[in-house]
Amino acid sequence: MNGALIYVLLAAGSVGCAIAAWPGASSPAAPRAWPSLVGLGGLIAALLGVGVESGTPLRHVVQLTPAFVALALAAIGWSLARAAVLPILTFWLGLMAAIWLFLLDVVRLVSGHFTPIEIALTIAVGLACAIGLTGGQRPTAGHPWWLRLVTAVGFAIAQVAALVVSMYPFVSSR
Numbered sequence: 238m239n240g241a242l243i244y245v246l247l248a249a250g251s252v253g254c255a256i257a258a259w260p261g262a263s264s265p266a267a268p269r270a271w272p273s274l275v276g277l278g279g280l281i282a283a284l285l286g287v288g289v290e291s292g293t294p295l296r297h298v299v300q301l302t303p304a305f306v307a308l309a310l311a312a313i314g315w316s317l318a319r320a321a322v323l324p325i326l327t328f329w330l331g332l333m334a335a336i337w338l339f340l341l342d343v344v345r346l347v348s349g350h351f352t353p354i355e356i357a358l359t360i361a362v363g364l365a366c367a368i369g370l371t372g373g374q375r376p377t378a379g380h381p382w383w384l385r386l387v388t389a390v391g392f393a394i395a396q397v398a399a400l401v402v403s404m405y406p407f408v409s410s411r
Contacts, residue, residue: 239345239346239347239348241346242335245331245334245335245346246328246331246332246335246397246400247397248331249327249330249331249334250324250327250328250331250393250396251324251393252324252327252331253323253324253325253326253327253328253389253393254323254324254386254389254390254393256323256327256370257319257320257323257324257385257386257388257389258320258382258385258386258389259382260382270311270314270318272368272369272370272371272372273307273318273319273322273369273372274308274311274312275365275369276322276326276365276366276367276368276369276370276372277304277307277308277322277325277326277365277369278308278365279361279365279368280301280325280326280329280365280366280369281301281304281308282361282365283358283359283361283362284297284300284301284304284358284362285298285301286354286361287355287359287362290354290355290358293409295408296404296408296409297403299402299403299408300400300403301399302395302399303321303325303392303395303396303399304325304329304396306321306392306395307322307392316379317380317384317388319372320384320386320388320392321388321389321391321392322392323370323389324389324390324392324393324396325396326370328393328396328397329362330363330366332347333359333360333362333363334363335347336351336359337359337363340356
């Protein structure tokens with residue numbers, strides 16, 4: 238994996254962590270969970286599609302492990318789910334941006350060959366991430382900033398670790 242790409246992905250995940258820790262406006266209105274659920278659901282569906290198209294389904298399941306956990310936590314209404322979701326969505330949006338820049342021959346942070354179906358799925362991933370990031374009021378706003386930050390950093394680390402583990406031969410060759 239390209240060293241510059243690692244910095245881009247760490248920066249993208251860090252943006253999600255910063256958003257999660259940022260002071261939120263408190264409101265008596267009920268928080269909206271659907272953007273997180275739709276965003277993660279779309280991300281998972283599209284990346285599983287990439288796994289099928291590329292013949293690397295196990296690699297993509299491993300990469301999606303943090304998203305599966307965050308989706309389950311958001312689905313059951315865990316109050317810190319939004320803090321878990323944000324770094325995952327920004328991470329994948331950053332990776333999709335790196336792929337698009339490669340495809341447009343602007344910057345070569347990634348390499349490889351992308352089929353038309355895989356390119357379409359990168360657009361679907363990007364749209365899913367954008368929808369998930371439009372969550373409006375955060376259900377985590379009632380929690381202290383440091384707790385939101387710890388949650389977000391934990392999920393950001395899990396996402397980076399999942400990507401790294403997916404590159405090992407015992408996963409990537411299946």
